Amino acid sequence: MxxxxxxxxxxxxxxxxxPWEGPRLGKDPFFGLLGVVLSQHTSDRMAEAAEKNLEAKYPSIEKLAAASCEELARIIRPAGMQNQKACTIQRLAWLELQRSFTTWARSVSWQDARALLVSVGGVGEKTADVFCMVYLDAPVVxxxxxxxxxxxxxxxxxxxxxxxxxxxxxxxxxxxxxxxxxxxxxxxxxxxxxxxxxxxxxxxxxxxxxxxxxxxxxxxx
Ligand code: SF4
Structure with missing residues (x-):
């Protein structure tokens, strides 16, 4: 060999x-993306706790976009790095609201979707790749x-x-x-x-x- x-x-x-099926990520690509952001540098359990808090308090994209970073940070505190993650989530909410990002992402190549995602402050290559792998079937590790x-x-x-x-x-x-x-x-x-x-x-x-x-x-x- x-x-x-x-x-x-x-x-x-x-x-x-x-073999592993991975952490639970919802069917909705936008909220799934938020789950990926929340999972950075924390355990699956703490990320899920923060995700549940977020969905309960801000069930719609409009409500998320209208929230302040400080409010969001308080809600997602279990996930850690809450100030940075809150502002990233708010930016993503605006991207979804103004440009229907997740719908657009399915109409273009995953590489184009990835390029736009990593241009959002706070979204790194790993987060973008997880989103593309899970929701766009991109062949990436x-x-x-x-x-x-x-x-x-x-x-x-x-x-x-x-x-x-x-x-x-x-x-x-x-x-x-x-x-x-x-x-x-x-x-x-x-x-x-x-x-x-x-x-x-x-x-x-x-x-x-x-x-x-x-x-x-x-x-x-
Ligand atoms: S370093 Fe990791 S991959 Fe290499 S032998 Fe040890 S456990 Fe296995």
Whole structure:
């Protein structure tokens, strides 16, 4: 096996052994997008709590757009980073209200939709990619902290930049498997390839992992 084949094999094992359906995202793409914003840098449980608060208090886009950032921040406090997220949500509400963003997004290429989304202050590449993957069926692997860590440790790329990590994964994973790959890498990163004390000795892909060879002494025995 050459190196690309080894890494493909490692990713296939992760995909097969760590299936995950992902966090619950509603059918409505606009409120789903808000859910993605709320989920940044917090647990699924806290993001869901903030989302429920938001939907109960501001059930329509008009009400959201009319709310102040301060009001929104108070409501979404469980999700953390509430001031920044509140202003992002308000900007998205205006985008939806004035330009029917989510309807427009389905009428253009996902790349165009992504480009507009990342131009909104507070919306990063990962948030835009999750929206495009879930609601526009875009063949992208959003790069979160787990996806980046697993990719770097396996040795898929030496650069931690968003684009480098994503490019490395896309080169190895066919379009129709990328969504599952994203979800499986997150589960694998949470359960096995954890930030601290990864479970390398029992990891099912340690035979293909650069980190294992370089950092776990008995791996070379
Ligand atoms: S061997 Fe260790 S570092 Fe490598 S993928 Fe497995 S858990 Fe992560």
């Amino acid at each position: 050459n190196r690309a084949q080894e890494l493909s094999e490692a990713l296939s094992i992760i995909r097969e052994k760590f 959003p790069v979160d902290v787990h996806v980046r860590r697993v990719s770097m440790r396996l040795g898929m790329t030496s650069s931690p930049s968003y684009a480098s990590v994503q490019r490395a994964i896309h080169a190895l994973v066919p379009s129709d498997l990328r969504k599952q790959m994203h979800l499986s890498m997150i589960r694998f990163g949470r359960e096995i390839c954890t930030s601290r004390a990864p479970k390398c000795s029992t990891c099912p892909v340690n035979a293909y992992c650069d980190y294992y060879v370089q950092n776990v002494p008995h791996s070379q025995a």
